[in-house]
Amino acid sequence: MKRLVPGLIALTVVFCLGSAPVSAQDAAAGGALFKQKCSPCHQVTGLGIKGVYPALAGDPFVVGDDKIVAKTVLLGRGGMPSFLPVLTDQQIADVLTYVRSSWGNKGSPVPPADVAEVRGQVPQSEQKDKGN
């Protein structure tokens, strides 16, 4: 049993990374999140599915104003769900930092403070309505 303990602690840490803000998270954590939360639609290649899910690779919008991109992910748009109740500011910052620096994209990293600022501007009523 004693030898199990370090393994259990490591496992717990791995599971917590998925749900809690962790200061050491970076683009690598963003990559894991992208795979989990975004690739079902946008695909691991970032190329999406033509006519259904837009490509994020080579998309000028994605590497543009980070607060506008963060707002899109927070609120969702069209066929894309809102991630406001699902992901923390840190997680959205990480996933967007990953998206903006992958597949040849060359956007700046997204600070969690920028995501927090946009989240703070979303009216309370809108925050409550988004249940997914």
Ligand code: HEC
């Ligand atoms: C259920 C499918 C789905 C999932 C999951 C999804 N998206 Fe989307 N996403 C879409 C669709 C559909 C659009 C286009 C919306 C529209 O028509 O305006 C879109 C649009 C976007 C855009 C805007 C692209 C542009 O050029 O306007 C960004 C950025 C984006 N998604 C990022 C993400 C990120 C990051 C994640 C994961 C946290 C994610 N999406 C998860 C379906 C999805």
